[in-house]
Amino acid sequence: MSLLENIVKRTRQYRKLHRYIGSVLVIFFFTIAATGVLLGWKKHSGGYILPNTEKGSSANLIDWKSLDTLASAAQLALYRQDSSLNTTIDRMDVRADKGTVKVSFKGNFYEVQIDGATARVLAINLRKSDIIEQIHDGSLLDVAFNSNGGWFKLGYTSILGLGLLILSVSGFWLWYNPKRIRKMK
Incomplete structure (x- = not known):
């Protein structure tokens, strides 16, 4: 060949x-x-x-609530939104410059954005x-x-x-x- x-x-x-x-x-x-x-x-x-990151009331971490308080506020907010969703936290993404914590959950695709200083819910997003x-x-x-x-x-x-x-x-x-x-x- x-x-x-x-x-x-x-x-x-x-x-x-x-x-x-x-x-x-x-x-x-x-x-x-x-x-x-x-x-x-x-x-x-x-x-x-990707949901826009909301702005919290303070970027100064000294003014912030504890992570435990912020986590509880996020879990309660998601539960009130839809009680059938899993509220077990997967991760907490701290955006110190924005004064915000984004909390993501296991088993669903929701996030709750929490004001770091007041623990007020800023947004619940898919x-x-x-x-x-x-x-x-x-x-x-x-x-x-x-x-x-x-x-x-x-x-x-x-x-x-x-x-x-x-x-x-x-x-x-x-x-x-x-x-x-x-x-x-």
Whole structure:
């Protein structure tokens, strides 16, 4: 088999591999691309994707209530909003310069923004950005199937990462080999 025939044969193999992997993973790549664009725009969405951070009454931490008091106020506010929601705190994001604490909860996508100095509720918002992030990285499957350890996310990102790597390599050869073939003829 000549070098030219060998290049042509390998190019056909790359084309098959590229088409197969691309057709199997295209929906996932589209999802990652679309959610990636949304996540890139989240801070510039006018509060639609990521809720705007409200301003509290004091940025001076000495004036602030204890974290325990702020946490209790956030939990009570979420419970009053919808008693069916889980009020177990996932994280508290302190925005000292804004005088605000954003409290996020486990098992739902809500946040309660609390004034650090008065413990007054400033806003209760659905964090659409968290939903988009979990779709983007595949961790929504871990939440849906109550998987501890993030195995769905690990599998999802590994398969898609390897798929993209294979598509990049095979795509390069699908672009380069016809140039080599023309040059050899």
